Amino acid sequence: xxxxxxxxxxxxxxxxxxVLAGSIxxxxxxxxxxxxxxxxxxxxxLAAITFINSLGVRDWIRMQLAAxxxxxxxxxxxxxxxxxxxxxxxxATRGSAAVTSxxxxxxxxxxxxxxxxxxxAITHAERLVRLDPPPMTCPDCRSAMAFNxxxxxxxxxxxx
Amino acid sequence: MRxxxxxxxxxxxxxxxxxxxxxxxxxxGHRIDVADDLDQAVRLVAHAPPVLVVIDGALxxxxxxxxxxxxxxxxxxxxxxxCMTLLGAAIARIPTILHLGAVTNLLVHPMPVLGEELxxxxxxxxxxxxxxxxxxxxxxxxxxxxxxxxxxxRSHLVAELAARVRGLGQSARVASMAMLVADxxxxxxxxxxxxxxxxxxxxxxxxxxxxxxxxERHGVRVRWxxxxxxxxxxxxxxxxxxxxxxxxHSLGRxxxxxxxxxxxxxxxxxxxxxxxxxxxxxxxRCTEIIALIDVRYPPTERVxxxxxxxxxxxxx
Numbered sequence: 001x002x003x004x005x006x007x008x009x010x011x012x013x014x015x016x017x018x019v020l021a022g023s024i025x026x027x028x029x030x031x032x033x034x035x036x037x038x039x040x041x042x043x044x045x046l047a048a049i050t051f052i053n054s055l056g057v058r059d060w061i062r063m064q065l066a067a068x069x070x071x072x073x074x075x076x077x078x079x080x081x082x083x084x085x086x087x088x089x090x091x092a093t094r095g096s097a098a099v100t101s102x103x104x105x106x107x108x109x110x111x112x113x114x115x116x117x118x119x120x121a122i123t124h125a126e127r128l129v130r131l132d133p134p135p136m137t138c139p140d141c142r143s144a145m146a147f148n149x150x151x152x153x154x155x156x157x158x159x160x
Numbered sequence: 161m162r163x164x165x166x167x168x169x170x171x172x173x174x175x176x177x178x179x180x181x182x183x184x185x186x187x188x189g190h191r192i193d194v195a196d197d198l199d200q201a202v203r204l205v206a207h208a209p210p211v212l213v214v215i216d217g218a219l220x221x222x223x224x225x226x227x228x229x230x231x232x233x234x235x236x237x238x239x240x241x242x243c244m245t246l247l248g249a250a251i252a253r254i255p256t257i258l259h260l261g262a263v264t265n266l267l268v269h270p271m272p273v274l275g276e277e278l279x280x281x282x283x284x285x286x287x288x289x290x291x292x293x294x295x296x297x298x299x300x301x302x303x304x305x306x307x308x309x310x311x312x313x314r315s316h317l318v319a320e321l322a323a324r325v326r327g328l329g330q331s332a333r334v335a336s337m338a339m340l341v342a343d344x345x346x347x348x349x350x351x352x353x354x355x356x357x358x359x360x361x362x363x364x365x366x367x368x369x370x371x372x373x374x375x376e377r378h379g380v381r382v383r384w385x386x387x388x389x390x391x392x393x394x395x396x397x398x399x400x401x402x403x404x405x406x407x408x409h410s411l412g413r414x415x416x417x418x419x420x421x422x423x424x425x426x427x428x429x430x431x432x433x434x435x436x437x438x439x440x441x442x443x444x445r446c447t448e449i450i451a452l453i454d455v456r457y458p459p460t461e462r463v464x465x466x467x468x469x470x471x472x473x474x475x476x
Binding site: 007023025026027050051052053054055057058081082085089105107114116146147148149150153 | 315318319331332333336339340343344347367368369425426429432433458459460464
């Protein structure tokens with residue numbers, strides 16, 4: 001993140017996905033996204049979303065409703081932690097979207113490193129339903145990392 | 161400060177906790193009265209009006225909703241505005257307590273009592289000295305201050321705050337929480353606070369991404385500091401238009417989780433994104449909101465809920 005701006009949201013195309021980056025806020029114009037759907041699918045890569053405020057949440061919900069109304073299948077990929085917090089906190093943000101992968105907080109008990117790590121929600125679907133976070137290895141000391149949130153809270157987006 | 165012969169009433173069924181709270185609040189110099197339950201507390205309030213009532217949240221059950229309401233009303237009627245609830249195992253009751261719209265101070269902690277928070281709350285109420293994030297931070301902690309002169313500075317300020325918090329060695333999670341609360345509180349101060357003589361919030365409907373000059377009257381002061389226990393973000397406007405009932409309604413909104421929209425969403429989101437939200441209100445003069453983020457513990461060791469205080473400056 002730049003130190004002199006929160007960073008307006010940008011959209012770029014990458015393969016079958018629209019890559020969203022920066023802040024989701026009052027300037028984001030999310031309502032335009034459903035028009036970019038291909039073959040009835042709207043795929044959003046959200047790894048680079050650094051921030052979302054209450055106005056961004058409101059627009060995100062409107063975008064989800066518009067996509068639903070248009071009969072689009074919405075897939076959310078590599079959802080960043082700031083957005084995961086909103087998906088977990090506000091039910092309406094989930095819409096009918098499928099989260100196929102997301103970032104989650106892990107911490108290493110051995111060396112203290114904290115890391116946001118990517119979880120494949122399809123590969124680990126059974127574990128996630130059991131609120132059992134997949135094991136991860138510390139990139140620093142190679143020790144096992146512990147999930148650094150309450151699974152029942154962080155995985156509540158699964159219980160739509 | 162009020163006369164020391166006035167009492168503080170502790171309402172708690174557990175003898176050990178009663179003694180702990182007694183020791184903490186005894187240092188104020190006030191007489192401490194103790195009630196084991198809400199009914200006894202109502203009788204005590206009628207007999208010897210306290211300056212402060214400290215209620216254990218575990219006492220509050222569905223059957224006790226009415227006695228709690230009666231106690232809060234009786235205390236308020238006799239000038240003990242400060243009714244606070246401590247929660248331990250009763251954290252699950254928070255939505256119901258918020259929905260009551262009557263509890264103006266809620267301190268959440270897994271231990272029986274969080275001494276520092278209770279002491280600060282009690283001292284602020286007893287002394288009538290409400291303002292300033294300094295009260296929550298250790299001595300010597302630097303508070304960085306900025307007065308906004310344009311609405312568009314919000315984005316810059318919020319980004320700079322996050323970068324500086326990261327620069328202090330705090331985690332991305334803490335920086336992210338700080339960004340969110342700062343953005344919501346500043347947005348509230350710039351657009352919702354300004355009110356004219358007829359009580360019309362004349363900037364509420366303006367586009368949030370439009371530019372606005374903030375003159376002396378409309379200036380918003382932002383301060384923040386971190387003492388390695390808490391990161392405090394303080395936002396202050398010069399209108400004092402936010403009132404207690406609006407705050408309690410926003411905090412108690414149970415539909416935010418389902419809908420994610422509507423009036424009070426910003427306050428509700430800020431409350432859910434920090435560990436303690438403090439409202440200092442001087443009606444018609446200023447509103448100061450302080451968000452405290454506990455930087456000591458990872459999410460797994462933190463309480464599952466947030467504390468709040470709504471302090472209202474008494475007319476002289």
